Amino acid sequence: MKTDLRKTYTSANKAAWNASASLHGSGEHWNLLLEKASKPGFNLLDEHLTATLKRLDPRGKTAVQIGCNNARELLSLASLGIRPVLGIDQSGEFLAQARQLAAAADLAPRFLEADIYDLPEDVGSYDLALITIGVLNWMPDLIGFFRILADLLTPGGALVIYETHPFLEMFDPDSKTPYEPAFSYFDRRPQPVSDAISYDGKNHGKGETGYWFIHSLGEIVSAAAVSGLQIIELKECGHSIREPEYDLYENREAQVPMTYSLVAAKGQMPRTD
Incomplete structure (x- = not known):
């Protein structure tokens, strides 16, 4: 993908996330999150991601989260003995919230506001790179993205992705026929997203228009391999x-895949047993 076109999409997505940040950094939910962060052992990671990380023998390792949002997951890594060193996000508004949560948790990772495709030279390298839900589908250039991820890892470092399953992108839960495919699994056109971005399932009106990209599971795994990463584990889940x-x-009795986790390594395979 040409750099100028890629920049068009990433700039639009930055504006969309900044415009939606105020929905997440106030109110009862935010205050509860701040309260939880201030308590020892703060951890919002679910059982599946926690188990995945523990199999990598993570204690003492350094971590970067790409698309860290308000850093609630990056900060949660500390409860597993991982050192949360860097959070990268394109939204300065969400990183402002991340700094508040970090202060509440008495942790001090670096927070970097940057286009992931244009990182500064001093970004460093880490033992663990973490990506969670809602990152890959905002990325217009998947292979370029994974090459950057590989550069962020130390030799022997591990990439952990915990994301929504691409199969789920075919369905629209708000349609009159939510169990019938509404979108093609193979549609690679940028999908405009004009609604304000929220996690609560409520309609908060219009926001800035960003762009969502459907990537198949095959394309995701292939992009990781092409970038020089060794695929260690791929698990598909129904939750x-x-x-x-x-x-x-x-x-459901006929359960569709809803989530997946992928572990890849740079060079030497980390422990997974």
Whole structure:
């Protein structure tokens, strides 16, 4: 993808996230999050991600989270003995919230506001890189993204991705026929997102227009391999980590894949047993 076109998309997504940040940094939910962060052992990671990280023998390792949002997950790594060193996000408004949470948790990672495709030279390298839900689909250039991830890892370092399953992108839970495919799994056109971005399942009106990209699971795994990373583990799950409206696809006799975790290594394979 040409640099100028890629920049068009990333700039639009930055504006969309900044415009939506105020929905997340105030009110009862935010105050509760600040209170939780101030308590010892702060950890908002679910059982699946926690188990995945523990299999990598993570204690004492340094970590970077790409697309860290308000850093609630980056800060949670400390409860597993991981050193949360760097959080990268394009939204300065969300990073302002991250600094508040870090202060409440008495932690001091570096927070870097940057386009992931244009990182500064002093960004460093880390034992663990973490990506969680809602990152990959905002990325217009998947192979370029994974090459940057590989550069962020030390030799022997591990990349952990915990994301919504691409299969779920085919469905619209708000449609009149939510169980019928509404979108093509193979549609690679940028999908405009004009609604304000929130996690609570409520309609908060219009925001700045960002762009969502559908990437198949095959493309994601291939991009990791092309970047020089060794695929260690890929697990597909039937539970949801998305907004509440997607809960209707859970706990069905004919269960669709809703989430996946991928572990890849730079060079030497980390321990996974």
